[in-house]
Amino acid sequence: MMMGSGQRGGFRALVALLLAFFPAFIQAQNPAASTFYLEETETQFSLNLANDSSGDVFIYFASPAYSWVGVGFGDGMKNSLMFVMYPNQKGDNVTISPRTADGHSEPSFTSKPQISLLNGTRVTDDGMFVLRARCSDCRVWQGGFLDAKNTAHPMLYAFGPGNRLQSNDVNAPLHRHIRYGKFTMNMVAATGEGAVPANTTASNGVQMVGGMTRDHDRANLAHAVMGCLALFVFWPLNVIFAGFFRNIKIHVGVSVFIMVFLVSAYGLGISTSSEYNRSKSFTSPHQILAFLTILPILLTALLPVKPVSHIHALLPRIHTPLTTLTFVFLVLTGGLGLHLYAAPTSIILAYTAISLLVFIFNVLLQTCIKRRGSAYARATLRRRLGEEDEQDLVLAQYYANRKLEDERSRSPSAASSEYHQHARSLSGGAGGAAGGSSPPGRGGMFGGGSMPGPQYLLNMHPGVPWRPGA
Structure with a gap:
């Protein structure tokens, strides 16, 4: 069917209209x-x-x-x-x-x-x-x-x-x-x-x-790791060194090592606080308790120093309770830090379990040390009383046993010869002093000289008669 001119013109107009509006539609x-x-x-x-x-x-x-x-x-x-x-x-x-x-x-x-x-x-x-x-x-x-x-x-x-x-x-x-x-x-x-x-x-x-x-986030990770190492590794080791090692320098050295770790953890925590809105103002419970714990930390470090410990006799006695209190404060500070960081629940539960185990371990050790006294305190007390050191006593007993074993290991003839020679020297020396030799049966160890012989001693014991020439 053929399209008229009028129809063709209308179709062209429709197409032109669609083309005009199509870009706008697409846009x-x-x-x-x-x-x-x-x-x-x-x-x-x-x-x-x-x-x-x-x-x-x-x-x-x-x-x-x-x-x-x-x-x-x-x-x-x-x-x-x-x-x-x-x-x-x-x-x-x-x-x-x-x-x-x-x-x-x-x-x-x-x-x-x-x-x-x-x-x-x-x-x-x-x-x-x-x-x-x-x-x-x-x-x-x-x-x-x-x-x-x-x-x-x-x-x-x-x-x-x-x-x-x-x-x-x-x-x-x-x-x-x-x-x-x-x-x-x-x-x-x-x-x-x-x-x-x-x-x-x-x-x-x-x-x-x-x-x-x-x-x-390495700084925050290091802050947490250093604090945990100080509390859960070096702290219980230091309790062992303090109670069972006589050399107090080991305890002092480990204590200094713990202080270095704690100071580093504090520094890292302060430096990273400015990165987060919740810690910029230093008003979170974690930060407040951390700053309050500085006081018992310093007291724990200063009390054993002689000029401080000599101020009053009670000061050295509060060193151990103060270390326990400091440990508790530091553990609570770490727990609040995990809460501030919004750590996963599994991490918080693991931290709580480890904290309880280490706390119980420390308390049991300190109770044992308190009952028996530390190795350093016992050694110090012996030196004050002028007694021999326990180690010296052990060494002396060891050398005495060695000497006895050496004597027993010799041959019987050599031991008997040495024994009789020693006896003759004793009796001969006494007889020489008297100006003559002893008669048979009366020399040697059976009398003679200026000391009473065994015959005299036997007569002093009732029921044991003595006969001449026996």
Whole structure:
């Protein structure tokens, strides 16, 4: 069937109309956006800048459910504006927290940007965070601004550790990131009619700056490890050295070693406190008790010093109870530190069990030492009384036994000859002094000389008669 000229003209007009509205339709479905997509983690952050007078910024943010994940505007953490996302209390939706940082430390919540969650914001069944939001008044913030004319705006991203974080609080404490990196984003390409960008796996208007960097919280780890070694390894060893070793220098040396570990742990804890909002002001129970424990630590170290111990006779006696009190304070301080760090429950239970075992071990040892006295105290008391040292007595007995064994190992003839020679020397010496030799039967050991012989001694014992020549 042939189409008339009028029909052909109407058809051309319809096609032209559709072609005119098709780009607008496509743009409405896929608004202007710059997209950052990280294939390693399947993380997408897309940005749309509304070109109207509202100045709104539309965000599509999706990522696997780490404890938290964040993307920010800036070349570094200082003076940057970051959007940090983590699951809510129920775990079925997300909490979005705009934050700023004044350095390389945990960012703090800022209330200036107003974020409205839109339909589609959720935690998916396969554990993905999905955020669809409109941000008002977020192009300028304290210390920085979003440059809509910049084709390579500096950006950064970071991922929290695997620890579970579920909170509705926009001020929720964050663990230090385990991975982070940088990229640039084309803000000109992101500018257009305001709408939430679409889900995609293709980057657009983004240039990566280096690779993803793995981070380590070594200072906090060293702080915990050094404190645990001092309490659970060197402390009970020092109790053993103090009670069962006479050389007091070993106890003193290990005590100094423990002090070095504790001072290092204190220094590391103070240096890392500025990295977290919950510890910047030094008002947490962990920090307060740690500072209070410094006093018994110093007293424990100073009481054994002679000028201090001689002030009063009771001072040396409180050294042992004070060490027990110091140990308890330090263990409680460590437990509060685990709570402050939001450590996993398994770590807290293991710490509690080890603390109880070491405490019981120390108490039993100290009770035993108190009853029998320390080896050093016993040795000191013997020296004051002028008695021989226990070790000297053992050595003397050892040499006496050796001499006796040597005498017994000789031949009987040699021993008998030596014995009679010794006897004749005794009797001969006495007879020589009298001026003559002794008669037979009256010399040697059977009398003679100036000393009474065994005959006289036998007569002194009733019931044992003596006969001459017997």
